[in-house]
Amino acid sequence: MTANRPTAFAERMRRVQSSAVRDLLKYSKIPGIISLAGGIPAPDLFDIPGLLAALAAVTEGGDPEAFQYGMTEGEASLRAQIAALLKHRGISATPADILVTSGSQQGLDLAARVLLNPGDTILVERPSYLAALQTFELAEASIVSVPSDEEGIDVAWIEAYLSSCEVKAIYVVPNFGNPSGRTLSLERRKRLAELAARFGTYLIEDDPYGELRLSGAPVASIREIAERSPARDRVIYLSSFSKILSPGLRAGWMVMPEAVLQQAALAKQAIDLHTCSLSQRLIASYLADGRLWPRLAVLTAAYRERRDALMQALQRHLGDAICFNEPEGGMFLWARFAPQVDAARVLRAAIEAGVIFVPGAAFFADHPEHNTLRLSYSTIDTESAETGAMRLASALRTAYPEAIAR
Amino acid sequence: MTANRPTAFAERMRRVQSSAVRDLLKYSKIPGIISLAGGIPAPDLFDIPGLLAALAAVTEGGDPEAFQYGMTEGEASLRAQIAALLKHRGISATPADILVTSGSQQGLDLAARVLLNPGDTILVERPSYLAALQTFELAEASIVSVPSDEEGIDVAWIEAYLSSCEVKAIYVVPNFGNPSGRTLSLERRKRLAELAARFGTYLIEDDPYGELRLSGAPVASIREIAERSPARDRVIYLSSFSKILSPGLRAGWMVMPEAVLQQAALAKQAIDLHTCSLSQRLIASYLADGRLWPRLAVLTAAYRERRDALMQALQRHLGDAICFNEPEGGMFLWARFAPQVDAARVLRAAIEAGVIFVPGAAFFADHPEHNTLRLSYSTIDTESAETGAMRLASALRTAYPEAIAR
Structure with a gap:
C-alpha cells in the first residue's frame, strides 16, 4: 500500500x-x-477609479469573450501592451516573446518545471525571495546559496563555481530584492550575462519592483544587456502587475527565448489552461488608457x-x-x-x-x-x-x- | 554543459x-x-447581465480587497457559496474542506503534484480527458488505461489490477465525461469507493459537467457515496465554474481530506499564490444572488x-x-x-x-x-x-x- x-x-x-x-x-x-x-502593496494606493474605468470599458457592450476561454499564451491586447511597457524599460520584445502568467509566482513555477530536472543545481542569492525557494524546492532542485553584498549577488563567486560545477540556472532579483532591498550593479549584471552565455546557464531575472524606484538612477536589466549577445537565449525575464497595479488580479508575464516559451506554454496548458480573461482585458485596457505612468x-x-x-x-x-x-x-x-x-x-x-x-x-x-x-x-x-x-x-x-x- | x-x-x-x-x-x-x-461552452448562453450585475455589486463602493492579495485557500465568501452549492449536489462539505483553484485544470495539477511521485501508477478510463493525461504525464506518472463500456470504467478490471499491482490513484469523470459522454453507473461508483477504501488508493473524481444533465436521473457522486465510509479519506473531488458560468474567470475547486488539502494549499502557494480575487468575489456574488439555478x-x-x-x-x-x-x-x-x-x-x-x-x-x-x-x-x-x-x-x-x- x-x-x-x-x-x-x-x-x-x-x-x-x-x-x-x-x-x-x-x-x-x-x-x-x-x-x-x-x-x-498598499491598498490605499490602488488606483480604484482607474481600475473600475478599465473594467467598465472591457465589459461595456457585454462582449462574452471577456468570460470565455482564451489562448494559453495570453490575450493579444495584453501582450501588445506589455511589449510597449517593456520598451519603456529598455527591453525589446514582440508580443510573441511574451507569455502571460497567473502572477510572476507562476512564472517561477513554469521556469522551474521547464528548466529544472530533479537534482539540477540552481544558484540563489543569500538572502533570497522565500516563495522562489519554495518553488525550487517543489521542483526538487539542488539550491545553492551565493554570498552577496551591497552591490548584490557575488559574481566572482559564481564564476568560480561555474568553472567547476554544473549549474542549470541562476535566480536573481536585480532591483530592490525581497528581502534585501539591494540593487545589483550594472557591472555585475554585465558579468552575469557574459557568464550565462559562456557556461550555457539560464538566468532567471525576476523584476517585480523595477518601476518602484525611489532614489538613484535606473540600471539596465540583464535582459536588455543580453539582447545583442548570445546571452539572449539564456535569460528568462519575469515581471508582474502585482506591485504596480493590483496583486489580486494575478497577472504577470515572462519574456523568454522561443524554444523555452513554447515549452512553458505547453506546461501552462496542463497547469491552468490560461490566465483569467477578465483580469487580462482589464489590465490591457488600463495600460492602453495611459494610466500607469x-x-x-x-x-x-x-x-x-x-x-x-x-x-x-x-x-x-x-x-x-x-x-x-x-x-x-x-x-x-x-x-x-x-x-x-x-x-x-x-x-x-x-x-x-x-x-x-x-x-x-x-x-x-x-x-x-x-x-x-x-x-x-x-x-x-x-x-x-x-x-x-x-x-x-x-x-x-x-x-x-x-x-x-x- | x-x-x-x-x-x-x-x-x-x-x-x-x-x-x-x-x-x-x-x-x-x-x-x-x-x-x-x-x-x-456556448458564449451565446453566458449570463452576461447576471455576470455584470455581480461584478457591479462586488466593485460598488470601491473596496480595494477585490484587487488585493488573498488567502491561498480561497475567498471566504466563495468557499461558503461552494459549500452551499455542493449541498444541492448531495455533498456535505464545510468551507474548510474546499480549496479554490484556478480552474479545475489546476485541481488536476495540484492532485498530481501532491499525490504522484514519478513512476507512480494512475488508472484512467479509455478514452480519457486529454488535458488530464497531459497533467499526469507532466507529473511523470505511469498512466494505465482501463477499458470502459456504456456504464463507464470497468470496475472489475480495476479490482483485479489492484489485487496485483500498486496503484496510487484512479482518475474518473463520472458524469458525461469528455470525450465519452458516458455516465458511470451507481453500482460501479459504490464499488469504486469500496476499492479505494480497501486498497488505500486515491480516487480523483472530476465533475465539471454534473449540472448539465439533459436526460435521465442524477446519480450520487462518489464523494457523496464515500462520505460515511473509510473511503472518505481517499476521494479528491474536483469541479469548476467553467461549464456552468464562465470559463474565462478561471475558477474551480477541490474537496479533499484535510491532510491532502493542507499539502495542496502549500503547493498552490508556491505555484500561483492564490486564484484571482476579482473572479472569486464576482462568482460568490452571483451565487449569493441565486442566479445559478x-x-x-x-x-x-x-x-x-x-x-x-x-x-x-x-x-x-x-x-x-x-x-x-x-x-x-x-x-x-x-x-x-x-x-x-x-x-x-x-x-x-x-x-x-x-x-x-x-x-x-x-x-x-x-x-x-x-x-x-x-x-x-x-x-x-x-x-x-x-x-x-x-x-x-x-x-x-x-x-x-x-x-x-x-
Whole structure:
C-alpha cells in the first residue's frame, strides 16, 4: 500500500515550511498591532477609479469573450501592451516573446518545471525571495546559496563555481530584492550575462519592483544587456502587475527565448489552461488608457515618504542597535541587529509590545543569519513608523538589554 | 554543459503533444467552417447581465480587497457559496474542506503534484480527458488505461489490477465525461469507493459537467457515496465554474481530506499564490444572488435541443455509417465509424468539405481506436447541425466510399 507512504512532495514541503512566517499572519490581525511584516502593496494606493474605468470599458457592450476561454499564451491586447511597457524599460520584445502568467509566482513555477530536472543545481542569492525557494524546492532542485553584498549577488563567486560545477540556472532579483532591498550593479549584471552565455546557464531575472524606484538612477536589466549577445537565449525575464497595479488580479508575464516559451506554454496548458480573461482585458485596457505612468508617480512618492519615515524612526529609536542600507526602491528594509541577537527572540517580545516583522532567517536556503530582519514600509504612515520603531526598541531592550543603549 | 541537454520535461511533453488537436484551432477560424471540434461552452448562453450585475455589486463602493492579495485557500465568501452549492449536489462539505483553484485544470495539477511521485501508477478510463493525461504525464506518472463500456470504467478490471499491482490513484469523470459522454453507473461508483477504501488508493473524481444533465436521473457522486465510509479519506473531488458560468474567470475547486488539502494549499502557494480575487468575489456574488439555478435551466434546455439536433442530423445523413450513444448530459457525442475507417483521414476530407471534429485517437493514453471521433454540440444550432452532418457524410464518402451508403 503505497498510498499511505509520505510522498516526495510531503517530504520536500516539510523542509520549506516556515512556521515563523505563517504564524505572523495571525498576529497581524490583532487590533492595534503595527505590522512591518507584510509583503503586500498598499491598498490605499490602488488606483480604484482607474481600475473600475478599465473594467467598465472591457465589459461595456457585454462582449462574452471577456468570460470565455482564451489562448494559453495570453490575450493579444495584453501582450501588445506589455511589449510597449517593456520598451519603456529598455527591453525589446514582440508580443510573441511574451507569455502571460497567473502572477510572476507562476512564472517561477513554469521556469522551474521547464528548466529544472530533479537534482539540477540552481544558484540563489543569500538572502533570497522565500516563495522562489519554495518553488525550487517543489521542483526538487539542488539550491545553492551565493554570498552577496551591497552591490548584490557575488559574481566572482559564481564564476568560480561555474568553472567547476554544473549549474542549470541562476535566480536573481536585480532591483530592490525581497528581502534585501539591494540593487545589483550594472557591472555585475554585465558579468552575469557574459557568464550565462559562456557556461550555457539560464538566468532567471525576476523584476517585480523595477518601476518602484525611489532614489538613484535606473540600471539596465540583464535582459536588455543580453539582447545583442548570445546571452539572449539564456535569460528568462519575469515581471508582474502585482506591485504596480493590483496583486489580486494575478497577472504577470515572462519574456523568454522561443524554444523555452513554447515549452512553458505547453506546461501552462496542463497547469491552468490560461490566465483569467477578465483580469487580462482589464489590465490591457488600463495600460492602453495611459494610466500607469501617472499612477507610478503617485506610488513612488508615497513609498519614498514611507521608506524615509521608517528609516528615520528606526535611527531615532534604535540608533546603533540596528543597521540597514537605504534601499533605492521596492517595499523593504533589510536590517541587522548585533551578531549575538536572535531576531526570532526579539519578535516574541515585539508581539507583546505591539509590533511585528519577519525574522530574516526564513530567507536563507541554508545557514541562516539569525540577527537579520525584514521590515516592510509599504503600508505604514509616519505615525505608525514612529510608534513601530519605539515598540521595536522596547522589544529589543526586553529580549537583549545589553544590545541597545537605554 | 547540461543546459543544452533536453530536459525530462521536454521529453515528456513531446509524448503528449497532440498536433492533430492543436492544428484544428487554425481550421476553426476559416470562415464558413462548421466546428464540431470545440470543447468550449456556448458564449451565446453566458449570463452576461447576471455576470455584470455581480461584478457591479462586488466593485460598488470601491473596496480595494477585490484587487488585493488573498488567502491561498480561497475567498471566504466563495468557499461558503461552494459549500452551499455542493449541498444541492448531495455533498456535505464545510468551507474548510474546499480549496479554490484556478480552474479545475489546476485541481488536476495540484492532485498530481501532491499525490504522484514519478513512476507512480494512475488508472484512467479509455478514452480519457486529454488535458488530464497531459497533467499526469507532466507529473511523470505511469498512466494505465482501463477499458470502459456504456456504464463507464470497468470496475472489475480495476479490482483485479489492484489485487496485483500498486496503484496510487484512479482518475474518473463520472458524469458525461469528455470525450465519452458516458455516465458511470451507481453500482460501479459504490464499488469504486469500496476499492479505494480497501486498497488505500486515491480516487480523483472530476465533475465539471454534473449540472448539465439533459436526460435521465442524477446519480450520487462518489464523494457523496464515500462520505460515511473509510473511503472518505481517499476521494479528491474536483469541479469548476467553467461549464456552468464562465470559463474565462478561471475558477474551480477541490474537496479533499484535510491532510491532502493542507499539502495542496502549500503547493498552490508556491505555484500561483492564490486564484484571482476579482473572479472569486464576482462568482460568490452571483451565487449569493441565486442566479445559478434559473441559468442552469436555460443552459440545459438549450444544450438538450442542440444535442438532439446533432443526433438527428447524424442519423439522417450518416445512418449506419456512424454509431453513438445518447449522452445524458455534458457537451459531447462520442462516435464511431466502421472499424476500417481512420477518423484522421476522414478529418482531412472534412476540412475540405467545411466541417471539423476531433479524431478520437487523441483521447487514448495508449492503443488508440482510430475509428472514433468526438463531436461537440455545445455551440451549434439546428441548421449548422444539419449542414455539418451533411458535410461529414460527404467527407466520409470521399475518404471511404465503401463505408457509407450513397
